[in-house]
Amino acid sequence: MNVPLDRVAVVMISTVGNAVHTLPVVNSLKAHRPDSRITWIMQPGSAALVRGHPAVDEVVVFDRTRGAAGFAALRKALAGHRFDVALNLQAYFKSGVATAFTGAPVRVGYDRARARDLTWLFSTGRLPPRPRGHVQDEFLEFLEFLGVPVRLEWGLEPTEEERARYAALLPDAAGPTVAMVVGTTKEEKEWPAERYAALADRIGGELGGRTILVGGRSQREESAAEYIRGTASHPPLDLREWDLRRLAYLLSRADVLVSPDTGPLHVGVALGTPTVALMGHTNPRRYGPYRRFGELLVDAFGDPGEDYPIDAPNRAGRMERITVEQVMEKVDLALRRYRSVSPEGHVSP
Incomplete structure (x- = not known):
């Protein structure tokens, strides 16, 4: 037109x-x-x-x-x-x-x-x-x-000023950094807090890595974060805050992001941060990571072997199907495949 x-x-x-x-x-x-x-x-x-x-x-x-x-x-x-x-x-x-x-x-x-x-x-x-x-x-x-040519670019990378402003939040570490999002706007999309605690322990114990909590401060997120930090033997660093530019900085520094279907997931994908998407309630074909990290997706939405349509509606009770073992396998895959791609472990479109 x-x-x-x-x-x-x-x-x-x-x-x-x-x-x-x-x-x-x-x-x-x-x-x-x-x-x-x-x-x-x-x-x-x-x-x-x-x-x-x-x-x-x-x-x-x-x-x-x-x-x-x-x-x-x-x-x-x-x-x-x-x-x-x-x-x-x-x-x-x-x-x-x-x-x-x-x-x-x-x-x-x-x-x-x-x-x-x-x-x-x-x-x-x-x-x-x-x-x-x-x-x-x-x-x-x-x-x-x-009639406008498509440029598949997001431009969410932190500025130099933002890097300087937020640098003290996340000092350099020898092991990998795995960011975890524990809350969304809908409880049905969330993964159980006890499994995040178990995942943090496996990342700390088996990979020598650290985990950080990113996202907002809703009541459910506060409860989940308190449980995880109080239960895990390798408690994550809680860096959640209502500051989306700070979130972008933290995700740009993370080696891997683990997240259900929520805003930070798509911020991480846009930044090129290897993203393990946990999806069971919403349809991954319509709402999942776009053209990146498909091999890191944990798909609990469909049944084994099911070829569900892209317009299949939300499904209840699926997130609890996702096991810690499944997520850990994807985190390990992400680190092996992407961590050496760039100094920050990120990939381009």
């Missing part, structure tokens, strides 16, 4: 993971038109990850938890803007309203089959109908629609 790209609004007001998946879109747009101005409408929690990103000229925060007041604040924040095109990467009513608030003459969204909550009503242009794919691939369809 031939549309002006001088002023682009990107609407993605969802999770940290989806913010990560949006980055190749904004990077590709900026590489295609370096003089374009890209405004990203997003929720407060994810904004800290990308504010200051070289491909993002402006972040407009939409706090959807405020209800009508949040919508009013967003409308006011966008009142002085003029956009050529708005891209609605979500399929929810709230994102459709946010897209309408941009006032862009061209508003691109999903086809009717994939647009939930009547979001197709807010679009003047729609992606061609396609079967469901990985979330990242669906976001990249917007570039194809606009």
Whole structure:
């Protein structure tokens, strides 16, 4: 579609993971038109990850938890803007309203089959109908629609200033560093705390490595971290904090990341940190690590030999299928395969 790209609004007001998946879109747009101005409408929690990103000229925060007041604040924040095109990467009513608030003459969204909550009503242009794919691939369809070449780049690496700011958190160590994420926004996606404790002991005892806890400080994360540190003979260093740039730094330093399906998992993959994904509740084919570290995935979503479809819905009670032995095998594989790739043990796209 031939549309002006001088002023682009990107609407993605969802999770940290989806913010990560949006980055190749904004990077590709900026590489295609370096003089374009890209405004990203997003929720407060994810904004800290990308504010200051070289491909993002402006972040407009939409706090959807405020209800009508949040919508009013967003409308006011966008009142002085003029956009050529708005891209609605979500399929929810709230994102459709946010897209309408941009006032862009061209508003691109999903086809009717994939647009939930009547979001197709807010679009003047729609992606061609396609079967469901990985979330990242669906976001990249917007570039194809606009005729913009894809650059599969995220640009989440810590800056030199951030490296200096956070360096004291993680001194150099002789053995490997394995980061562990213990919490998500949904309890059904989490791995039992006692198994993280057992994994920390095996990493410390068998590999001479250290483990660190990264992520947020929700009530469940606090409880899990307290249990792990109080139970493990080799307790992990607790470095959790509500600071996404600090998280990016820590994951850039880790040799391996072990994580369920949550935002830090996708941050780690984007950084090239070898990532052991623990997936049972959500579908790995749609939400798993994108094009990297597939051999490190622990897939408890499907039954042995099952060829489940990419649009298979969430499945309950699967995370407890994942054993410590399975995860330890993947950690060992990650260290053997990737640790010598670069000084930090990371791989390029």
